Amino acid sequence: MLIDSHCHLDFDEFNPDRDAILARATAAGVDAFLTIGIRVRQFARVLAVAEQYDNVYCTVGTLPHFADEERDVTTAELVAQTAHPKVIGIGEAGLDTFFGNASWDAQIDVFRAHIHAARQTQLPLVIHSVRQDDAMAQILTEESRKGGFPILMHAFSGGPQLAETALSLGAYLSFGGLLTFPENETSRQIAAAAPADRLLVETDAPSLAPVPHQDERNEPALIIHTAQLLADLRHTDLATIGQQTSENFYRLFTKARRSD
Numbered sequence: 001m002l003i004d005s006h007c008h009l010d011f012d013e014f015n016p017d018r019d020a021i022l023a024r025a026t027a028a029g030v031d032a033f034l035t036i037g038i039r040v041r042q043f044a045r046v047l048a049v050a051e052q053y054d055n056v057y058c059t060v061g062t063l064p065h066f067a068d069e070e071r072d073v074t075t076a077e078l079v080a081q082t083a084h085p086k087v088i089g090i091g092e093a094g095l096d097t098f099f100g101n102a103s104w105d106a107q108i109d110v111f112r113a114h115i116h117a118a119r120q121t122q123l124p125l126v127i128h129s130v131r132q133d134d135a136m137a138q139i140l141t142e143e144s145r146k147g148g149f150p151i152l153m154h155a156f157s158g159g160p161q162l163a164e165t166a167l168s169l170g171a172y173l174s175f176g177g178l179l180t181f182p183e184n185e186t187s188r189q190i191a192a193a194a195p196a197d198r199l200l201v202e203t204d205a206p207s208l209a210p211v212p213h214q215d216e217r218n219e220p221a222l223i224i225h226t227a228q229l230l231a232d233l234r235h236t237d238l239a240t241i242g243q244q245t246s247e248n249f250y251r252l253f254t255k256a257r258r259s260d
């Protein structure tokens, strides 16, 4: 049993064969999916997928790439969307000056609006953080002092210092295809050493397919490669990783209901 804690099932890449993809994932042992919002103004399409399938949940948020366009998204607007039973988290939101080119001030404003929504609802904040470890650690520390909120660091690619800060704030770390890329030895060390009750797995499909599929369209069934590597790194087996990460998912995402 595995849960894909971060995928983008609403993306056009999946329009031709969404049913088949979910069926393949189910056959591979994936029994729940969290499909992630990246633009609040286009949230309807994310919600539509979550409403269509029993075991698909979703989050609402603005990826930092779209911070300029969605700088006017308010905390109240995010909170209002979480009234829906299938909306179980906030995000993805965060900081990214590597892949994205939104202005820094807009990124900070939008990220803080999401933090406030997570604090107010106590729903997990799914964080996208790329190459901004110091700023991310500082904001999370400062905001947590004003009142805690559940944190999930998605596709964790930060260094040991950010991992330590995040874990000290109660955060969960999620690992996806990046973990399998040869150059990411630091991530593997962090994944090997993180507490067992703070780990999640994900695909970020259709992006970031794990080795040996890295040039293909990613899909949730491929999570097995990341989960197996995580098991190897932690000297355990796939079943144990599946059980631990699924328990962690349901502990963190309190609105998700186990189907069994």
Ligand SMILES: [Zn+2]
Residues within 6 Å of the ligand: 006, 007, 008, 036, 092, 204
């Ligand atoms: Zn994503």
